[in-house]
Amino acid sequence: MSPLGGRPTLTRPAQPARNGAALLDQLRAALVRYVILPTPEAADAVALWIAATHAQPAWAHAPRLVIRAPEKRCGKSRLLDVVEATCHEPFITVNSSPAAVYRSITDDPPTLLVDEADTIFGPKADANEDLRGLLNAGHQRNRPAKRYDAAANRVESIPTFAMAALAGIGAMPDTIEDRAVVIRMRRRGPGETVAPYRHKRDRPPLRALAGDLALWLRADLPTLETAEPAMPLEDRAADTWEPLVAVADHAGAHWPDRARVAALALTAEADDNDQTSTRVRLLADCRTAFGTDTALPTAVLLERLKADPESGWADFGPTGLTPMKLGTILREYDIRPATIRFPHGQAKGYHRSDFADA
Missing domain, CATH: 3.40.50 (Rossmann fold)
Incomplete structure (x- = not known):
């Protein structure tokens, strides 16, 4: 032994x-x-x-x-x-x-x-x-x-x-x-x-x-x-x-x-040379994406995240960052999508306040 x-x-x-x-x-x-x-x-x-x-x-x-x-x-x-x-x-x-x-x-x-x-x-x-x-x-x-x-x-x-x-x-x-x-x-x-x-x-x-x-x-x-x-x-x-x-x-x-x-x-x-982790970078980019909005539909949040060519979210996976992958990463911070009423109707989305603690 x-x-x-x-x-x-x-x-x-x-x-x-x-x-x-x-x-x-x-x-x-x-x-x-x-x-x-x-x-x-x-x-x-x-x-x-x-x-x-x-x-x-x-x-x-x-x-x-x-x-x-x-x-x-x-x-x-x-x-x-x-x-x-x-x-x-x-x-x-x-x-x-x-x-x-x-x-x-x-x-x-x-x-x-x-x-x-x-x-x-x-x-x-x-x-x-x-x-x-x-x-x-x-x-x-x-x-x-x-x-x-x-x-x-x-x-x-x-x-x-x-x-x-x-x-x-x-x-x-x-x-x-x-x-x-x-x-x-x-x-x-x-x-x-x-x-x-x-x-x-x-x-x-x-x-x-x-x-x-x-x-x-x-x-x-x-x-x-x-x-x-x-x-x-x-x-x-x-x-x-x-x-x-x-x-x-x-x-x-x-x-x-x-x-x-x-x-x-x-x-x-x-x-x-340590790079910010994917999760922390996503939190920061989400904060930027919300701007002055207090809530965003998931589709709009993803659209804004992928609009920045430097962010890499458009190439995150075969089809870019998806609602499922976004939800999986954010769930680690106890952030989950909810059904929210917007001026154009109800949709799944996120509240900006949900990101405050993370």
């Missing part, structure tokens, strides 16, 4: 001692050889995240790596290529069915890699609900998905715990980025150059490096399982960064300090 209960403690034959700090240095050098990362702290964070994938059975939380860019040609897909070559058992989810992804997750899970993740989480991605649920739930242990097996007449518990890297244009949902190390890519500036990445030529030595990382970390899973590193962060951010800091402490040399500097820098950057 593992020290934390329920997690597998894997054993391996004795291996020669490996210099963890040197391996992390080598991994970081490979990253910056092929990709321009936005800051030195971002390079440190990605290297530590990749290393942490090789010790997933030791962790209580599976941090996500979000690689986001404001536009194309910012290097996000190339960074995902290097992550794929150096992480633990990469599982690329492009065109994979949710059932195949779920069934691939075991007590020693692969590393999920999702390119063009904005198509999974965007407003027109209704078909990917199962995959979104997996990526949201799999950050923490003991959050299995429940499925009914009609043939066996029983409910199955399917593991969801797995580290995942997601690359895409723009921000990911709060439920993902709050549990992620977020890397904001940018286009190369004048004079910035990288080596071309050739899969056939460059991936084999990177996979050899991945093997060395695995041998180093897998030999010490019991130690990593019980590690309680001093964290510069609190709450969910500490949960997300703890595996990375634990790897850095295990490596020693300059890595413990660099890990904590990276954690503080990238968390502060995320706080500075």
Whole structure:
């Protein structure tokens, strides 16, 4: 039984001692050889995240790596290529069915890699609900998905715990980025150059490096399982960064300090760039839409919300924001439509006063 209960403690034959700090240095050098990362702290964070994938059975939380860019040609897909070559058992989810992804997750899970993740989480991605649920739930242990097996007449518990890297244009949902190390890519500036990445030529030595990382970390899973590193962060951010800091402490040399500097820098950057949630933005836009009116029919409220091209409500879902979706979001704030008498007759709508408390 593992020290934390329920997690597998894997054993391996004795291996020669490996210099963890040197391996992390080598991994970081490979990253910056092929990709321009936005800051030195971002390079440190990605290297530590990749290393942490090789010790997933030791962790209580599976941090996500979000690689986001404001536009194309910012290097996000190339960074995902290097992550794929150096992480633990990469599982690329492009065109994979949710059932195949779920069934691939075991007590020693692969590393999920999702390119063009904005198509999974965007407003027109209704078909990917199962995959979104997996990526949201799999950050923490003991959050299995429940499925009914009609043939066996029983409910199955399917593991969801797995580290995942997601690359895409723009921000990911709060439920993902709050549990992620977020890397904001940018286009190369004048004079910035990288080596071309050739899969056939460059991936084999990177996979050899991945093997060395695995041998180093897998030999010490019991130690990593019980590690309680001093964290510069609190709450969910500490949960997300703890595996990375634990790897850095295990490596020693300059890595413990660099890990904590990276954690503080990238968390502060995320706080500075935090976007207003969809729900709060909808409340604010509704307040603007009412203007001086004390009540509005639902149809008129939606018309005003979608009239602003910058708001995004016209593209919220396949047909834009609908009365049902509007009602679902507002219901979280105990705001519900009512039958209201207007000069032109009765209609379902909302009172402006209902929004005051929210």
